[in-house]
Amino acid sequence: MVGQQQTTLHLLAEQVFSLTGYSYVFAYVAGVLSDRHGRKPVLLTGWILGLPVPLLIMRAPSWEWIIVANVLLGINQGLAWSTTVTMKIDLVGPRQRGLAMGLNEAAGYLAVSLTSLAAGMLAAQYGLRPAPFLLGVAYAVLALVIVALLVHETRGHVALEAPSGRANLSNTAIIADVTWRHPALSSASVVGMASNLNFGLSWGVFPLLFAGAGLSLGQIGLLVALYPLVWGLGQLATGWISDHIGRKPLVVGGMALQAGAPAVIAWSEGMGGWVAGTILLGLGSAMVYPALLAVIGDVADPAWRGRAVGVYRVWRDLGYTAGALLGGLTADALGLHSAVWAAAVLSGLVTALVAYRLTESHPGLP
Template sequence: MGGSATPRLGLGANWRQFGVYTFITVMVGATIGVERVALPPLASAVFGVRSVLLTVSFLVPFGVTKAIGNLVAGHLSDHHGRRTILRIGWLFGVPYAVGILVAHAWWEVLAANAVLGINQALTWTMAVTAKIDLVGPTRRALAVGIDEAAGYVGVGLGGLGAGLLLGEGGRSVAPWILALVVVVVGGMASVWPASETRGHALVEASADGGSVGESARPGPSLLHLAWLVSWRDRALGVVSVAGMLTKFADSLMAAFVPLLLLHEGDSVALIGLIVGVYLWVWGLLQIPTGLLADTIGRRWPVVGGIIVIGAGLGFEALAHRPFTAVAAAIVTGVGMALAYPNLIAIVGDRADPRWRGGALGVYRLWRDGGYAVGPLVLGVVAQALGLRAAVDAGAALLVVWGVVMALTLPETHPGRVGRARHPH
């Protein structure tokens, strides 16, 4: 904290710790990047899974535990600190990688993915919360944009490493050894040199009046907080549903679109290019889109982003040539970059810093619940009407919700409106 008795807010004042937590986010992303490349080939090649619904089912236990883990981790971090929860999160990375290594049945792979969900919930939630704590209100969206960009750079690096190490037939121990190394490195960075950041949140809370000590009073209970974020604050409720739909979209790009292209005769190389372009555009553009939202406000980047995601998915379902398929992936990635970090920034705007960790946990419960609900709902559509219909259904949902947000979502940027914080 720079040796100061009272923590200072701002990216410039906290750039060293911000950099440490950014590195940690890269490690978090690399952990899941290994899975995205190394796990799907196991389904058919090793475990004999042929059904589309069963193939994408690995996302379901991951989504369930990550959603619940987000809720619990965010709330606990408001009482026990961000770094403590972050360290615990890394402990869950070890049984995940080992579980995949020793799995002899598909259900064991699903169980390992449930553990990965806990790891991702605790580590990524704490990494982004710490960055928001450090920078204060004026650069909140930029902080989230850098966090998410770092995470998806990590996803790309982990996926690249896993692809280079993956053996013939999809079965190799090397990618999972890589996952273990990433977990150890991320855990070590969380023990040292990462420091606790909750004090920065309390300083921000005290800026509304009162001392830092008075700002440390207990926040609302977990159930009350869930009600506040999900229903009482209509803006946060609308944003929470939008977050869930972004995971519908990501599920489509991670599993359904590759399967659709594969069934239509496209090469594995082209599919890898499409998924890679989507992830890299989404990841890297979140820095300028976060800065954009800090400049012009959150509302229109988010509304536009949700609609653009839907348009990109619809375009992807119609694509019949490699060029148009790659172009559709770029459009979808741009939409995700506009919406994804700025949805989190809206939650940071609306929540009191004293219970911001818990509010972010509730939002991330909704958002990552999309990994649990999306593959099931869209998988049923795919089984009944085909993969193209599933992609079209997801695209339509996003466009419709974007219109709903345009009609209902207020601006939340602290410099453009009053600090709309809610009583306990």
């Protein structure tokens, strides 16, 4: 659902709606509802709300329709993706938590990559609408059928886990821990937000930067797809690695790569440098993503795990908005290359912060 828009939406804004300026809490709601009422109903609701998204974009007579579609997409992501993460943590123990998170995130971001590539190819062959968004219709219908018929409730597995001794935290205390108070949980939120800031920037600025250099729709689709492709494939290994060497080395090293990758992209002037930069950015994201979710699973008590994942995802997914705002405002004021340099500097500062503050959370490691 995200991938269908990644290649085409900003070009649609320019070419169809003549928008030339460069210039969300449902993840937490999902956590509260899944802790209270079960995981499956929340997952099903998320996909019901996701079904209209591609239909609205296909038929949109004005940009306001696109905004409404993306509000629904945000709700869909907040409810559905947060719940799948919580369900997988329910189903596996701490020894294989990183592997499970890596498999979950790999499935998602490989789908983003492949759909970005497919949407670019369809747009080049058949135009920006409606062909690329027929993919989203098929995905939403398929997801609804799978959730309704095949997915089982996982909340009962929580009872099999030993409590952490912090089972009675209030909602306020959980928010405080994940936002600033607990070193591991709050560090995960900061890194997640910074990582998605880079993703938001890649979604909003990179296609315009590449188009301004004269690349074709097919070449832009390839570059935009390469980032989540490396991200998705890499997570097949990085989650498992975090189960063996710990979460912190993956988080700090991955954030350092994400600081260097935008600098490579901003410095480069051709396809070779942009390919290298997007590969580095994808590898850095692959290192941090499953490790961060494993940190939440390591620390959060089973009784409030869904809410912890929800708060983390609120901060993490605010990175999309922050990346769009940072990229848009900086690009309007100083140019597209300056927006990419700004992301590199900010990612470097976050790397230094978490290297100092993040504590190792793996229960089997010091």
